[in-house]
Amino acid sequence: MFIDSHCHLDRLDLSEFDNNLDNVIKAASEVNVTEMLCVSVTLKDFPLMAEQTKHYNNVFLTCGAHPLNQEDSINPEELQTLAQHERVIAIGETGLDYHYAPETKQLQQDSFRKHIQVAKKLAKPLIIHTRDAQEDTLNIMREEGAASVGGILHCFTESWEMAEQAIELGFYISFSGIVTFKNASALREVAAKVPSNKFLIETDAPYLAPVPHRGKQNQPAFVIEVAKHLASIRGLSIEQVAKQSTDNFNKLFNR
Template identity: 50%
Template structure:
């Protein structure tokens, strides 16, 4: 069985399921996806994210996305308090995005450091979003990340050199449906390189549906397509890849395995 290590269950399209999240989760499990991490992007909607984690084998994170420029800022103390909930297993997503918001570097940096400090104090892994900001992201991780709890570079789109540096910092690398896209050969090179014990898979749903579902709203059941694609890419059996990536998820997000 696969794990969707990063999805936004409070945002997926539930119309095909009669607005019933339970039905969407059941569809994922029928497709071979038995667990998922529902990821927070701001404090305003965190309660709805936490509500999605009321389902069995669904977990939550707490954090403010770097691109949420109008979101209320959080504090280290608030993140620590909210992360004490039994279903919250990670801090984030957080990070830097210079592709969309070069004019807000200072705000994103301060927010990122807040999350890294909370992750360090709680010993929870941190979920990293980075785009066109590789050097600054790595520098902040080197300065503020806790190597013992580390975290994951989610929806990986950076270079092989970035991946090597992140792995050296004990971070995991998570691949989304982007790796299946026709023009993503450089990303497939990274996927071939990442060791089997440090790789995760995700949908980032409702975004970035993998081939053969491009153009559709993404949802957790499609992470199985990402898993099958990567298993073939790495030359291993699908069941072996599913077992390895699931074990990686529970090793990194160890609070989910208690």
Template identity: 50%
Template sequence: MQFIDSHCHINFPDLAVQADLLLQQMEQNQVSHALCVSVNLPDLPSVLAMAERYPNIYASVGVHPDYEDTPEPSVEQLVELAQHPKVIAIGETGLDYYRLEGDLEWQRERFRTHIRAARACGKPLIIHTRSASDDTLRIMQEERAGDIGGVMHCFTESWVVAEAAMAQNFYISFSGIVTFKNAVELKDVAQRVPLDRMLIETDSPYLAPVPFRGKMNHPALVKHVAEHIANLRGTSVAAIAEATTANFFQLFKAARQ
């Protein structure tokens, strides 16, 4: 039995300083691989360095929608950066209307740029959406994101949104939020998503699952997400581990088992 953390930020300083320990803890907890996800271009070298250092760590290239004052990527730039042998995805990208206000057309244009880059380089998308599901799904449709597919990471939306995303060739990824007591609607989604469309993640250093809530998250804790989903669905942890591992390699075809 093995688990995969499909979304983490172990290049962030608080985790990077203990990288060797984190990798040991992953091994001890049967977490075989992790995807270290880019949030901006200035910090991309630290993401790539992590992936280059450890054979079982992969990388993505992208600029998070929350980063307003940061270098804006072009399609050509993203495609070029995605040629790195350890880069297996474009993102994280998407829309986030929760933290930012005003005219957010720049966010929507950035999202379109990422989708176009993903289609151009043939690598799937990692999509972040918060308080913006209608526009997210609309732009995915308009830019034909389904042609390349990807994952709705750290999913917190309704079953209706999950269905719409899956109809566009996207996987649904659950983080530690699904273990939180008040995440009632999300628990329902976790029970209903087909096993062949599910991924698990930590989004570390954030959102540590129960019973570690409030502490710094790290990839080894992804097994607790799997255990909670298994309990919700009345199935074995092994079934969740097997399905989400297979799905990871099915989606991220540039990754090697």
């Protein structure tokens, strides 16, 4: 079985699925994608996300505010309250994105620190987004003691040096459809090096559909393509990738 370790079910255009999330979950189950982690990007939308997914016991949630959603300073008390929802197993996604929003660097750093502090209070792992901010991301992780809760560097696109340091802090490296892209040879080199007990697979649906679905809306069922590419890169069978990535997810979340 496969687990999509990062998707945004509440962001899907359901018109492709007869306006019914059931059909998304069914399409995933038909290719043995049995569980998924639905990731929050704003606190204000978290209650709706929780409501939309409440009937699916194979959908787990996170709570947090994406680094590109920094219209207002994060309220750690609100985050802590929302994150105590019974289906929330992680805090985030949080982190730093200097590629798209270098002008909000200070707000992002403040938010990232607050997310880590809440994660430590609640003893929940972190879901971290990092782009063009390797040094600051790692420094804040160290300064705030993120290693005490661990977590995932999701949709990883950075260097092996960063991956190695994150792994030393107890974090997992998650690969998305980007690893299937023609121009992602450097990322494939990273994917070949990550220890077998430290990698995860994800879609980041509805974004970043993998080859051969480029140009389409992404969905959890497509995590199979990520697994196929990782199997090829690492010299494994797809069954081995399925088992190892599932075991890694379960270990991270103490399941």
